[in-house]
Amino acid sequence: MRPLDGLVILDLSRVLACPFATMLLAEMGAEVIKVEQPGSGDETRGFEPFAEGPGGSVSGYYMACNRAKRSVTVNLRHEEGRRIIRDLAAQADVLVENFPTGALKRRGLDWASLAAVNPRLVYISCTGFGQSGPYAKRKGYDTVFQAMGGLMSLTGERGGGPVKPGLPVADLSSGLWVAIAILSALRGRDRTGKGGHVDVSMFDAQVALLTIAAARHFALGEVPPRLGTEHPGRVPSASFRCADGRYLHITASDQHWAPLCAALSLDALAADPGLATNAGRVARREDVMRAMGAALAELPRGEAFARLDAAGVPAGPVLELDEVLADEHVRARGMVASFEHPQLGRFPALPVPLRFEGWGDPEVGRPPLLGEHTEAVLRERLGLDAARIAELREMGAL
Template sequence: MKPLDGLVILDLSRVLACPFATMLLAEMGAEVIKVEQPGSGDETRSFEPFAEAPGGSVSGYYMACNRSKSSITVNLRHEEGRRVIRDLAAQADVLVENFPVGTLARRGLDYAELAEVNPRLVYLSCTGFGQTGPYAKRKGYDTVFQAMGGLMGLTGERGGGPVKPGLPVADLSSGLWAAIAILTALRGRDRTGKGGHVDLSMFDAQVALLTIAAARNFALGEVPPRLGTEHPGRVPSASFRCADDRYLHITASDQHWAPLCAALELDDLATDAELSTNAGRVARREEVMAAMSRALAALPRGEAFARLDGAGVPAGPVLALDEVLVDEHVQARGMVSRFDHPVLGQFPALPVPLRFEGWANPEVGRPPLLGEHTEEVLARRLGMDAARVAELREMGAL
């Protein structure tokens, strides 16, 4: 038994943040019914990169966030299609949507309407800026929220302009917030018997992640500068170029300073009492960083890492994506898995990174073909026969 077995999620969301959330919950046991637009489906089905096979091509973007779900096609602009959604919501535990503010209210599918037919429903609305506030009607994407939420302003090289991270951090972290919100609301429902509405703003989600940077502002009035890989409040914590032009990242606390100096033969720094504390090293950041940079520039990365790791100093090589995927620990932990796809055959995937005792572990499932489960879900959930499904499809509701 998986932890979320028996949980039914009606997923009206598209693109990345919420599909990522519902995929995580699906692989931990929830039944996720993904509702897609007839003919086209979730727009990420048309997003690159495409995996090619003799039987056709499939979006890798779509597959990355939509495994282990059922796909049904429903036209939300058609009254009969909306009736199907209302009937499915009447049986669901959770509904997830990320339409612009007011869209589903105009179609009679907002929380107020659906709570009438299912008071136990947990209804999560994920929008760019939330249901209220001066920005509520604005549109935005991941990078807009990174920019406005402060992350991009903190990221970049010394003296340089803002830089976005290499992953869509706002989308992915909002997906994690969505999963947390859903599970939290379900726990509340367990206690009260009633569902509720969750208003998740992706902008709010980014502001909430500012944590330590905001703490520096609250405590010191500081706006942390862009420092590349360096940490504003800890020295050393940075990536260093080694003799073979590879990079090694080191993050050390006070207890690591003496063994670090010994490993890198930094005798002058080791005997300087002021540098034995992080405060002293922060005050003399340029001196410390210059000395460490010189020492590491004289060593190949493998040798430098072996010395530091052997001395118990936290360090790790800066790996490219392809290096990560074949790393021995990644492989030993099963962090690259595969699913069987009807078009592509076996295809790699990154599993949910949780291991349980007392429940079955998450399993990697395959992403659905567009509308693959329409007949099965409507028959099982709503008792529709094939003739009724065909009739709804003919009238444009499915």
């Protein structure tokens, strides 16, 4: 038995943040019914990159965040389609939506309307800027929230302009907040017997991640500058170019300083009492970084890493994506899995990174074909027969 077996989530969300959240919960056992637009589905079904297989091409983007779900097509612009959503919500534990603020209220599918038919429903609204405030009606994407939430201003090389991270951090982290919101609200429902509404703002979610940067501002009045791979409050903590042109990242605390100096033959630094503490090294950041950079530039990455690892100094090679996926520890931990797809055959996937004792582990499922489960869900959940389902299709509700 997986931890979330028996939980039913009605997923009206699209694109990335919320679909990522519901996929995580689906692979931990929840039944996720993904509602998609007839004909086109979630817009990410049309996003590159596309994987090619014997049965055609499939969006890798869609597959990355929609595994293990059941897909039903419902036209929310049609009254009968909206009736189906209300009927499904009456049986669900959770509803997740990321429509623009106010859009579902105009269709009678907002929290207040659905709570009237299911008082135990946990209703999650995830929007760019939340349900209130001066920006509530604004639209935005991942990079907009990175920019406005401060992440971009912190990222980049010394003296350079702002840089976005290589992954959609705002979308992915917002998805984790959504998953936390769902599980927290369900625990609250367990105690009170009543559901509730959770307002998740992707902008708020990014501001909340500022943590240490904000702490520096609160404590020191500092607006942290861009430092590349360096840490603003710890030295050494940075990536260094080695003799073979590859990079090694090192992050050391006071207890690692003497072993680090010995491993890299930095005798002058080791003998300097002013560098024995992190505060001293931060004050003389340029001296330390220059000496370490020169030493590591003389060593191939493999040799430098081996020396530091043997000395117990926290370090790791800066790996390219293909190197990560082929890494022996990644493979040993099962972090590259796969599913069987009807159009592609066997296809790789990154599983939920949790291992349970006392419950079954998460299971990698395959992403659904568009509308693959429409008839089954309407038959099982709502008791509709084939004739009624055909009628609903004919009138454009499905």
